[in-house]
Amino acid sequence: MELVQRMFGAPLRDPRAWARSMGMAIVVPLLALLLFVGLWAGVAPRIETSLGAFPGPAQVLEQTQVLWQGHLAERANRDAFYQRQDARNKEKLAEDPSYQPRHFVYNGKPTFLDQIVTSLITVFTGFLLATVVAVPLGILAGSSRIVQAAINPIVQIFRPVSPLAWLPIVTLIVSAVYVTTGTPMFQKSFLISAITVTLCSLWTTLINTAIGVTSVDKDLVNVGKVLQLPLSTRVRKIILPSALPYIFTGMRLSLGVGWMVLIAAEMLAQNPGLGKFVWDEFQNGSSDSLSRIMVAVFTIGLIGFALDRLMQLLQNAVEHK
Amino acid sequence: MSDIHTPLPRRRFIAGATALVGSTAIGLPAGAATKAAQPEKESLKFGFIKLTDCAPLVVAYEKHYFEDEGLNVTLEAQANWKVLLDRVIDGQLDGAHMLAGQPLGATIGFGTKADIVTAFSMDLNGNGITVSNAVWNEMKPLLPMEGGKVKHPIHADALKKVVDKWKSQGKPFKMGMVFPVSTHNYELRYWLAAGGLHPGYYTSSDISGTRNADVLLSVTPPPQMPSTMEAGTINGYCVGEPWNQQAVFKGIGVPVITDLEIWKNNPEKVFGVTRSWADRNPNTHVAVVKALIRACMWLDASMANRVEAVKMLSKPAYVGADEEVIGNSMTGSFEYEKGDKRPLPDFNVFFRYFATYPFYSDAIWYLTQMRRWGQITESKPDSWYMETAKKVYLPAVYMQAAKALVAEGKAKDADFPAKTDGFKGPQDGFIDGIVYDGRKPNDYLNKFKIGLKPKDAV
Numbered sequence: 199m200e201l202v203q204r205m206f207g208a209p210l211r212d213p214r215a216w217a218r219s220m221g222m223a224i225v226v227p228l229l230a231l232l233l234f235v236g237l238w239a240g241v242a243p244r245i246e247t248s249l250g251a252f253p254g255p256a257q258v259l260e261q262t263q264v265l266w267q268g269h270l271a272e273r274a275n276r277d278a279f280y281q282r283q284d285a286r287n288k289e290k291l292a293e294d295p296s297y298q299p300r301h302f303v304y305n306g307k308p309t310f311l312d313q314i315v316t317s318l319i320t321v322f323t324g325f326l327l328a329t330v331v332a333v334p335l336g337i338l339a340g341s342s343r344i345v346q347a348a349i350n351p352i353v354q355i356f357r358p359v360s361p362l363a364w365l366p367i368v369t370l371i372v373s374a375v376y377v378t379t380g381t382p383m384f385q386k387s388f389l390i391s392a393i394t395v396t397l398c399s400l401w402t403t404l405i406n407t408a409i410g411v412t413s414v415d416k417d418l419v420n421v422g423k424v425l426q427l428p429l430s431t432r433v434r435k436i437i438l439p440s441a442l443p444y445i446f447t448g449m450r451l452s453l454g455v456g457w458m459v460l461i462a463a464e465m466l467a468q469n470p471g472l473g474k475f476v477w478d479e480f481q482n483g484s485s486d487s488l489s490r491i492m493v494a495v496f497t498i499g500l501i502g503f504a505l506d507r508l509m510q511l512l513q514n515a516v517e518h519k
Numbered sequence: 520m521s522d523i524h525t526p527l528p529r530r531r532f533i534a535g536a537t538a539l540v541g542s543t544a545i546g547l548p549a550g551a552a553t554k555a556a557q558p559e560k561e562s563l564k565f566g567f568i569k570l571t572d573c574a575p576l577v578v579a580y581e582k583h584y585f586e587d588e589g590l591n592v593t594l595e596a597q598a599n600w601k602v603l604l605d606r607v608i609d610g611q612l613d614g615a616h617m618l619a620g621q622p623l624g625a626t627i628g629f630g631t632k633a634d635i636v637t638a639f640s641m642d643l644n645g646n647g648i649t650v651s652n653a654v655w656n657e658m659k660p661l662l663p664m665e666g667g668k669v670k671h672p673i674h675a676d677a678l679k680k681v682v683d684k685w686k687s688q689g690k691p692f693k694m695g696m697v698f699p700v701s702t703h704n705y706e707l708r709y710w711l712a713a714g715g716l717h718p719g720y721y722t723s724s725d726i727s728g729t730r731n732a733d734v735l736l737s738v739t740p741p742p743q744m745p746s747t748m749e750a751g752t753i754n755g756y757c758v759g760e761p762w763n764q765q766a767v768f769k770g771i772g773v774p775v776i777t778d779l780e781i782w783k784n785n786p787e788k789v790f791g792v793t794r795s796w797a798d799r800n801p802n803t804h805v806a807v808v809k810a811l812i813r814a815c816m817w818l819d820a821s822m823a824n825r826v827e828a829v830k831m832l833s834k835p836a837y838v839g840a841d842e843e844v845i846g847n848s849m850t851g852s853f854e855y856e857k858g859d860k861r862p863l864p865d866f867n868v869f870f871r872y873f874a875t876y877p878f879y880s881d882a883i884w885y886l887t888q889m890r891r892w893g894q895i896t897e898s899k900p901d902s903w904y905m906e907t908a909k910k911v912y913l914p915a916v917y918m919q920a921a922k923a924l925v926a927e928g929k930a931k932d933a934d935f936p937a938k939t940d941g942f943k944g945p946q947d948g949f950i951d952g953i954v955y956d957g958r959k960p961n962d963y964l965n966k967f968k969i970g971l972k973p974k975d976a977v
Contacts, residue, residue: 482839
């Protein structure tokens with residue numbers, strides 16, 4: 199009943215205001231989107247590239263289906279691979295009962311969907327690492343002027359550095375430091391991408407956390423001091439609750455930066471993920487390549503949007519607790 | 520193949536077998552001892568560059584030839600030749616599709632120093648030289664005609680006139696090739712020099728290879744050639760397929776000559792591994808070569824197979840270019856100027872003419888060109904050329920694989936040059952008519968008008 203009230207209460211109470219707000223929320227964006235698609239469809243065929251005309255919405259939609267079909271085909275290949283493996287094992291065992299059956303993991307190519315999953319895992323790893331480093335450091339910088347003065351120049355210098363500059367350094371260091379024998383737990387390429395994301399998305403969270411902590415009501419901080427609360431309690435009960443909105447805004451921005459950085463890093467370092475997909479298609483130079491790149495562009499955009507929304511939801515959930 | 524040569528894997532095999540039956544007895548089935556040796560390493564990752572001549576690897580994978588040898592192979596495209604070589608050296612890749620000059624260059628220490636060996640030559644020919652439309656428009660009126668079409672092969676003396684004109688206007692003439700020790704570099708240099716254009720020397724202090732150059736050569740990864748030329752950074756390039764045909768399709772340039780016309784049936788790519796990998800995995804190495812030989816036999820068996828291979832290669836994970844573009848050269852023809860399609864049945868040779876055998880004379884030809892252009896800075900005796908070739912090329916491994924295939928009934932004796940001593944004998948078929956004899960590398964170097972003589976230094 200309450201739900202019905204909430205859903206239909208507004209239109210019943212003030213139909214005009216409701217219509218206006220619905221118009222703003224749905225109709226205007228929809229019209230703008232249609233206009234955009236229309237413009238795109240109109241302009242695209244006029245742009246002649248060396249790979250043929252620039253793809254319009256129809257071609258991009260078609261390639262989306264092709265990529266999906268490719269994904270299904272690759273899964274079928276995988277099943278066939280395991281069947282062949284089983285058959286081979288059986289045959290060898292029949293020949294020689296002492297044979298140790300081999301169970302290889304399928305060695306096929308990552309599909310578009312696999313690349314999306316890889317990118318998501320990488321960006322979250324890098325982002326979590328960044329948060330784990332940036333939030334405590336930010337709290338420290340926010341609560342102590344000395345630490346702030348100490349950290350400030352470093353932050354200011356490293357914050358504007360592009361991921362493309364970090365990448366060679368990270369690549370060399372990871373290659374030198376991360377030496378494993380046998381099957382490593384993490385692929386080097388995964389670590390390189392994730393650490394690059396960390397290095398680039400660290401700063402926004404750090405700065406925002408510091409600002410958030412500095413802006414905590416001085417009276418509250420003083421009360422904490424007077425009551426001689428231990429540091430951990432002060433952080434938990436006074437600083438964090440007040441600084442949380444700032445921290446979350448920082449994290450939200452960081453995740454956005456991290457996602458952008460990741461795609462660039464994957465393109466440049468040829469590390470698995472959506473960025474590599476884009477680069478590979480660019481290199482392939484087939485007549486479908488541009489459409490496929492456009493599919494990836496939309497995917498990257500939609501995922502970026504979804505990530506932002508996710509952080510917003512998380513922020514709301516935490517703040518209203 | 521006998522088990523005597525491979526004690527280690529067998530011991531491991533026995534250990535595994537006894538563990539499986541849960542017994543400590545030595546009661547190994549009699550059959551196991553006489554079976555083919557087990558590969559030491561079964562899960563392998565091979566690198567390749569997006570070029571049609573990665574076909575043997577792709578076919579061996581797609582046709583399950585690797586699986587038939589008990590190998591689980593993953594193929595991975597690499598960004599460029601340097602990345603590929605580095606990843607083979609540091610062990611991220613077990614082996615790779617390599618330029619014939621790469622194992623030699625690495626072994627003698629030009630560029631990255633590492634001991635790389637090869638037991639398998641992947642193909643013959645397959646490259647072309649393309650110039651931009653602007654250059655072609657200046658060049659074409661200077662070329663002799665034959666039956667309403669430009670007469671082929673096109674010699675570089677026509678290009679020389681264009682370059683001289685550009686020079687007088689103060690414009691540098693730049694061309695791309697794919698790697699300092701690539702076949703493309705040497706073929707492009709050969710063609711230019713045969714037409715009187717100096718492609719520049721490498722020196723110990725200047726490794727850009729542009730000392731005294733009329734044409735400035737620089738490195739561009741194969742798949743980026745067309746777009747780099749389109750952007751105007753280079754005026755032409757020498758590269759493997761499909762990147763010459765791509766220029767025709769994109770309408771941005773015109774292939775003027777194929778390497779088949781520069782040196783008939785020249786060795787192109789090899790399958791390279793590190794020496795230490797080869798030492799640690801002798802059985803795996805033979806198994807890989809077996810699968811690759813079968814792939815090359817399949818590729819040259821019929822036109823239908825070639826068409827099927829084109830389909831495989833056009834998948835985005837491999838070469839990824841359009842079927843039409845790849846098919847042009849893979850199926851026995853080559854399109855020069857748009858619409859000027861000529862038959863060129865030997866443009867891609869994978870198995871005919873003993874294409875896959877690692878001939879010492881092939882290795883020595885590359886070494887002579889490294890010396891000719893100053894990559895090898897000092898004079899070397901003929902014996903050095905021979906020793907280096909023997910260090911890098913492993914025909915024994917190849918023949919072991921070949922014999923195993925014959926024994927399994929998958930190949931015939933006649934498919935392999937069992938009697939060869941590794942030299943093809945004096946070879947003509949070069950665009951400048953100079954005869955090459957791999958036994959006399961210093962003699963050969965003396966025959967060139969442009970290039971370092973045996974005693975020269977830069």
